[in-house]
Amino acid sequence: MPAIKRLLFLVAIVLMLSGCKDKSIIVYEAPKDIRTKHPHSEASASTQTNDLSWEKPEAWESTALSSFRKGSFSFTSSSGQKVDISIITFPEKAGGLFENINRWRDQLHLLPLSQDQLSDNTTSINIAGQSATLVEMVSEAAIIEEKFKSRIIAAILPDDQQSWFFKMIGEDTAVLSQKETFISFLTSIKREPPKSEVAQPNQEISYQKPTNWKELPPTPPRQASFQVKEDGDISIIAFPGEVGGNLANINRWREQIGLSPINNEDLPTITETIMMGDSPALIVHIENQESILAAILPQGSKTWFVKFRGPSDIVSSEKATFLQFLQTIHFNPSP
């Protein structure tokens, strides 16, 4: 028995250790992040995230981006040599012009330049209305597969809060063949307002469009979009989870067409349930000068909204078609 007790005690200890996550709040001093060196206002935060925009030259192919790589392209010469073109941002000066040029020279197995030699090895170029430094270097030895020399053409654009690095690297002759394109690319770059990271939905449904509806290209978060007669608008949207519940969404729609909100008790009086395939969908028809006829369908981990909004006469006349259309919607398995 004592042995069993000891064993149970050991199991309990392991359970406790494996089940517990540290919830303790701690305070510590830390060196400043480079990017937060210049505080402080929302305005300055938005300046930090200002982006540049560019058009990809035809000869280049887009390649995968990363957290640092804001733009990434490749070019393959007729002899099969690859050239890599990257656009990278770093907070602040990221080590400065001198250090970065010498780091690139080190990559090409070249001796570092002294501060005095820097101006003789760089030129100026205008990028997005600002003066940037252009530098070009070629390896002395054949360092690519021990057969080819490597060349770098790069520009450094110092900004208020971050530095932009535009770098083309690859086999010597292949890089030279793209030099003119690269310079034109640099001078065509423009400044853009900041953007947020937003999830984009995928196409996850199929359906049969009624012949009198006009299908429009869906704009996110819409999965599908139709125009009915002149002013009728139908959208199909999916959001994860219960998205606030039926009442909150119906009240939001009521507000959109100028109606006051209702209580949970009123919900059964303005809704009905129909079957869409194997799943029950809630149908709601709200009428004012404008009408909204909508289906709310929980499907898997998502809730789908098929919403028809337009002048009341159009919505009423197309209601039967809309309900038939709902029966044609098929949910494709998630990729």
Place this chain on the structure above:
Amino acid sequence: MVLIFMGTLDQVHLGIYGALEKYFRSFVVFWSLPKLGWEIPILPGGYLVGSVLLINLIAAHFSRYKPGWKKLGISLIHLGVVVLLVGELLSSLFQEDYQMSITEGETKSYSESILETELVVIDASDPDKDIVLSIPEARLGDGGVIQHPSIPFTLEILAFYENANIFQKTPEAPASKYRATTGIGKNLIALERPKTGKIDERNLVTAFVTVRTKEGPLDTWMVCNAFDEPQHFDYEGRHYEISLRRKRDYHPFKITLKNFTHDRYPGTTIPKNFSSRIRLQDSVSNEDREILIYMNHPLRYRGLTFFQASFIEGDDTTSILQVVRNPSRHLPYIASTLISLGLTFQFCLHLLGFFKRRKAS
């Protein structure tokens, strides 16, 4: 075998960390019945299998052990296996895994947790250093109000999502219970979604936090680990930053990536080898040296091991180092040594016996 087979197959759905937790770092593996949501136990978990194996091994040793040097090899082998099992248990309980994603020319003095996030409120008023209040996500999940003597206000955690979808706020956007009143989240909505364990998917950990002062609520922020920048506010003459980020582990030394090489087999995108030349600077021990980290040649320093782990596809300048703190990392070596010694001893004993018998005949 069944456990390993099923755990390996389920990695497709759960990812490596999800499968590890479900199959190998549990006592019982449950299967969730579709639609009903009932949890049915289907397999013993890794902890249970390991514990039974350990008990069986120890029990077998004591029930069959006969004193004498002839069984010394067997005892050493058993002891080695016991150390191996205990080592794995300790690793699963105490090992901490971090990553350092570092780009050429960049200097870092911290690693970031692969799985955990933290809400930080940073007093950034001092131009030379930050005072960081770190609240782990396990505490955020409890919600409620957080008070701490280091801040002159309280934090009310309105909602915490282990994963969320984030959308632009448009007329079509669905109703959302929580809304930010300021910052980048003012124009976004966040909707909770199930946590993912897949390596190629990212959990957008999100929280809605209201800062409450003695004068009343200051503002509500949406914080998310997808936001690159912290959000800012001022109170009582001090400047604060608030953000939800990967949990950081600061080191008393700093690392600069000098050069990252990522060679591929010619004409393919298959990695041939990759290595990071780093500069290690430690102001406490006055160390300042360059080290080359490459596959199977990690840097071991101050209880941490820096492995060359990965790279970012299409980015030949960013290296990803796996940073592991494992207090029991020596145990597998000790176990292997014990097993090797035991096997060698037993082999030599049998060989000697063989020679003796041959000579006698």
